[in-house]
Amino acid sequence: xxxxxxxxAMGGYAMYVxxxxxxxxxxxxxxxxxxxxRRRRILRELRGRLARQAARERRPSPPAN
Amino acid sequence: MATWIPLxxxxxxxxxxxxxxxxxVMPWAMGLALLFGVIGLYGGLVLAPPDYQQGDAYRIxxxxxxxxxxxxFVYAAMGVSGFVALVWRIKLAEVVAMESxxxxxxxxxxTLVTGSLWGKPMxxxxxxxxxxxxxxxxxLFLYLGVIGLYHAFEDRRQxxxxxxxxxxxxxxxxxxxxxxxVWWNTLHQGSTVNIFGxxxxxWEMLWPLLAMTLATKCWYAASLCRRxxxxxxxxxxxxxxxxxxxxxxxxx
Numbered sequence: 041x042x043x044x045x046x047x048x049a050m051g052g053y054a055m056y057v058x059x060x061x062x063x064x065x066x067x068x069x070x071x072x073x074x075x076x077x078r079r080r081r082i083l084r085e086l087r088g089r090l091a092r093q094a095a096r097e098r099r100p101s102p103p104a105n
Numbered sequence: 106m107a108t109w110i111p112l113x114x115x116x117x118x119x120x121x122x123x124x125x126x127x128x129x130v131m132p133w134a135m136g137l138a139l140l141f142g143v144i145g146l147y148g149g150l151v152l153a154p155p156d157y158q159q160g161d162a163y164r165i166x167x168x169x170x171x172x173x174x175x176x177x178f179v180y181a182a183m184g185v186s187g188f189v190a191l192v193w194r195i196k197l198a199e200v201v202a203m204e205s206x207x208x209x210x211x212x213x214x215x216t217l218v219t220g221s222l223w224g225k226p227m228x229x230x231x232x233x234x235x236x237x238x239x240x241x242x243x244x245l246f247l248y249l250g251v252i253g254l255y256h257a258f259e260d261r262r263q264x265x266x267x268x269x270x271x272x273x274x275x276x277x278x279x280x281x282x283x284x285x286x287v288w289w290n291t292l293h294q295g296s297t298v299n300i301f302g303x304x305x306x307x308w309e310m311l312w313p314l315l316a317m318t319l320a321t322k323c324w325y326a327a328s329l330c331r332r333x334x335x336x337x338x339x340x341x342x343x344x345x346x347x348x349x350x351x352x353x354x355x356x357x
Contacts, residue, residue, distance in 0.1 A: 047150075047151070050161040050162075050164065051155055051160040051161035051162070052160070052161075053160060053161050053162040053226055056162055056165065056222045056223065056225060056226050057161060057162065057164050057165055057222075059222055060165045060168060060169070060218070060219040060222040060223065061168060063215060063218045063219060063222075064168040064172070064215050064219065067211050067214060067215050068211065068215075068324065070211070071207070071208060071211045071328055072328065072331075074207075075328070075331045075332045075334075075335045076331070078335050078339075079331075079334070079335040079338060082335065082338050082339050082342070083338065083350065083351045083354050083355070084355075086338075086342050086347065086348065086351040087351050087352065087355045089342075090348060090351065090352070
């Protein structure tokens with residue numbers, strides 16, 4: 041058995057050790073990515089709001105019939 | 106305001122200053138988290154010898170125990186900042202308390218899942234309703250309760266105050282989790298590492314565990330900075346400095 045195979049086998053406990061590490065990394069990746077996506081969404085919505093506001097100010101308000 | 110509080114602390118409480126400060130801290134905290142993480146994982150998975158009883162299964166300890174410590178540490182941090190938020194009505198303390206909750210919930214979740222994966226080969230069961238496991242599950246539910254209560258309010262600041270109150274009451278569970286293995290007869294093993302005394306662990310196993318502990322601490326600092334910055338942008342959306350950021354990032 042090669043050194044790598046020996047390492048990956050984890051003394052027969054591979055099916056417990058590696059899923060544990062996978063969960064650890066997966067959860068932390070989500071924790072790192074979620075605020076980045078939220079930041080992008082917040083700034084995009086804010087830009088949309090600012091653009092609509094600027095458009096309203098450029099155009100004179102429609103005449104009331 | 107009291108004169109004994111240094112001026113820089115007052116300034117740090119203002120959202121634009123904190124936004125810049127957190128932006129400067131974040132890459133360093135993240136860099137240290139990755140550095141300690143790589144060192145700790147190499148030490149724990151490759152260099153440390155197998156346990157004489159548990160073989161290689163014990164290597165789950167290098168993520169399980171640091172995550173468990175963080176689930177309690179983050180809860181304490183959330184409780185303290187929630188207290189500050191309720192007493193002094195500081196907006197930034199509300200942000201720190203509410204943005205700590207998802208990180209703490211993530212660590213509590215990791216603790217329960219990795220513990221379950223460790224328990225199956227060692228105890229022969231994925232789960233048992235003993236004191237340590239149950240109190241950690243309650244800790245996860247407390248985090249979820251804080252997050253849920255925060256989002257249940259139309260007014261964000263009102264929600265933050267209500268959720269801070271729940272967070273403070275839930276602090277009682279942190280010592281229960283910690284001492285559960287002492288107070289009750291549980292299936293869970295007792296503490297291996299003792300800060301104030303002799304640790305029942307050889308150095309080759311102990312130092313990777315400590316490196317991973319530092320890595321998770323730094324990760325919390327980095328994640329909290331990122332989340333607090335994002336939340337400040339949402340709260341201060343009407344202010345000129347946030348509009349400038351939105352327009353600068355839109356131009357890119």
